[in-house]
Amino acid sequence: MRSSSGDPGSGPGNHESSSEEDVTHATSIAVWDLTSPVVVGHRPTLKVGVSCASGCRLSGSAVDVCDDRGDRVAAGRLGSAPWPATAALYWVELDLAAPEREGDLSLSIHATPTLPHADATSVVTVVVSRPPDHRVTLRVIDKTSGAPLPRVDVRLGRFRAATDEGGIAHVDVPGGPYDIGTWKNGYEMASTTVVVAADTTIDLELTAAREPDQPYWM
Numbered sequence: 266m267r268s269s270s271g272d273p274g275s276g277p278g279n280h281e282s283s284s285e286e287d288v289t290h291a292t293s294i295a296v297w298d299l300t301s302p303v304v305v306g307h308r309p310t311l312k313v314g315v316s317c318a319s320g321c322r323l324s325g326s327a328v329d330v331c332d333d334r335g336d337r338v339a340a341g342r343l344g345s346a347p348w349p350a351t352a353a354l355y356w357v358e359l360d361l362a363a364p365e366r367e368g369d370l371s372l373s374i375h376a377t378p379t380l381p382h383a384d385a386t387s388v389v390t391v392v393v394s395r396p397p398d399h400r401v402t403l404r405v406i407d408k409t410s411g412a413p414l415p416r417v418d419v420r421l422g423r424f425r426a427a428t429d430e431g432g433i434a435h436v437d438v439p440g441g442p443y444d445i446g447t448w449k450n451g452y453e454m455a456s457t458t459v460v461v462a463a464d465t466t467i468d469l470e471l472t473a474a475r476e477p478d479q480p481y482w483m
């Protein structure tokens with residue numbers, strides 16, 4: 266009788282898995298592109314990707330999303346092609362039911378691929394806000410030259426924007442108090458607070474960082 270040892274390439278159909286072993290493939294789940302901010306009465310979207318550690322094709326696997334009360338707010342199935350530049354991250358974009366109240370919302374995303382794959386769960390927490398009702402205009406200039414500063418990252422609370430070529434950014438927000446912060450390479454960060462109760466324009470002056478190449482952190 267011929268031994269098959271040393272002949273791993275003995276043809277298709279020669280699976281190594283043993284029916285006596287209960288082998289489960291580990292899976293992992295990723296969630297991205299969640300609408301931000303999430304607004305009461307508007308349907309957010311998110312993308313969910315699931316991959317098998319062994320790179321199996323997971324197309325068609327069920328994915329569902331439940332809120333913190335256990336109500337299902339979205340369901341779908343993984344698509345036919347992996348996410349670009351990944352080997353085997355199968356994904357789907359889901360529309361969620363519109364949240365009805367503001368505040369923290371915990372979403373449990375659950376994937377149930379077929380055997381031998383383990384289920385996978387991810388929980389994300391989002392803040393649901395009232396619809397924006399005021400426009401905040403930010404005008405950002407260089408403190409020394411007075412010139413408008415483009416491409417400054419601006420943050421109002423959780424809302425983010427960047428200035429245009431004229432140094433201007435618009436952010437639509439619900440009324441209330443906000444911390445404002447800026448970030449631009451080569452400039453010191455500026456911060457202030459504002460209570461937004463109407464459409465508002467805010468002027469910010471940024472100071473060039475004195476030693477941008479300082480090789481250590483304070």
Ligand SMILES: [Zn+2]
Nearest residue numbers: 290317319321
């Ligand atoms: Zn697998």
